[in-house]
Amino acid sequence: MRRMSDTHRCDAIVVGAGIAGATAAAHLAETHPRLVLLEAEDSAGYHSTGRSAALWILNYGPPDARALSAASRSFLESPPAGFSAAPLTRRRAVVFLAPESQRAHLAEMVAAGEGLEWVDPAEIRAAVPALRPDYAVAAAIERDAFDIDVAALHQGFLRQARARGGTLALRQRAARIARTGGAWRVETGAGAVFAAPLLVNAAGAWGDAVARLAGLAPLGLQPKRRTALIVDPGPYDCADWPLLNDADHTWYVRPEARRKLLVSPADETDTEPCDAQPEELDVAIAIERMRQALDIPVTRVEHRWAGLRTFTPDRSLAIGAGEAEGFFWMCGQGGYGIQTAPAAGRLLAALATGRDPGPELARVVPLVDPRRFARGGGAR
């Protein structure tokens, strides 16, 4: 029989150690040093965080994601001393290409976007000789986007959380959650029990499942599978190519190394929370779409994977208090969980501790308030 002394009493419990849980833990541990970060898997970052394409693009996602991305930029470009041994970013322009049928959409994007400018497709072809001359009738470029070293960012936040007193507990899947005596009591599948007045749900695709465990209404989170593969770029050295995609975002390619090109069909297939695996059909579609734009013979796929991008019903993030005391959401990171992470963690910690998040983040608060769904707003 379990005794009370078996319960680990903490200041805060964070469920899920992907990028969302890691940044939440790092920021929250400043005021809640006895923090435990529970992760179901053998390693942190096994699911979406370890499978991303690692890009920061300002002109991407809904307004809250753009604002959080903008607010994350200075951290990513100049992290605090000791956060990472190597730089977290590497400059990489992003090019949007428009065949005739997408010209009007691209014009809308340029008009609405920030720092997105028209560029002659011939200029892109000079940098990317594989681009077929007849593919794009128009192109736009975001010049100061960048690659993110996701592993370094994730590890940096985990290290920061530990340095501030937090503990990462692997192979500890939250299995039962209840509010008793002014605290959240979490029992894991491994039999450990943790209790804290504050609980952060950063369980990614499993966010609704964790809310249900706590007896709370789900938000309607929808995990969507996305596929990626690595191919050899044939006769080309692609290291300095920009990221290329079409205006409708039906495919993209991003260099991984001189002779490695990441290709994705930008798929969004609804799925249950799971260890996502690539489907052969999506791999074939990725190659076919890429080959319409780029003259690259694909003889072999070096590596393929899939990951889940989990969205709320309105595709904005869900950061903030839930319907029960001491329960906070840090979910719905969608396709922008890496590039928004520094500011998202800062915002979560401010909201959980009742601090003013500052003017830059204050305007995001209503957009990401998880209670918008309970009020019937936001769904579309």
Ligand SMILES: Cc1cc2nc3c(=O)[nH]c(=O)nc-3n(C[C@H](O)[C@H](O)[C@H](O)COP(=O)(O)OP(=O)(O)OC[C@H]3O[C@@H](n4cnc5c(N)ncnc54)[C@H](O)[C@@H]3O)c2cc1C
């Ligand atoms: C192919 C692809 C490309 C992408 N490209 C980009 C990009 O260029 N830029 C960008 O910003 N984003 C990108 N993303 C999105 C980004 O990867 C996600 O938004 C982000 O990783 C989500 O992080 P997370 O921490 O919410 O989820 P996860 O990393 O999935 O973490 C959630 C964790 O919670 C754990 N968990 C679940 N239930 C429990 C439980 N009951 N108890 C304990 N632990 C639990 C899981 O094991 C998991 O480790 C991409 C995603 C994919 C798949």
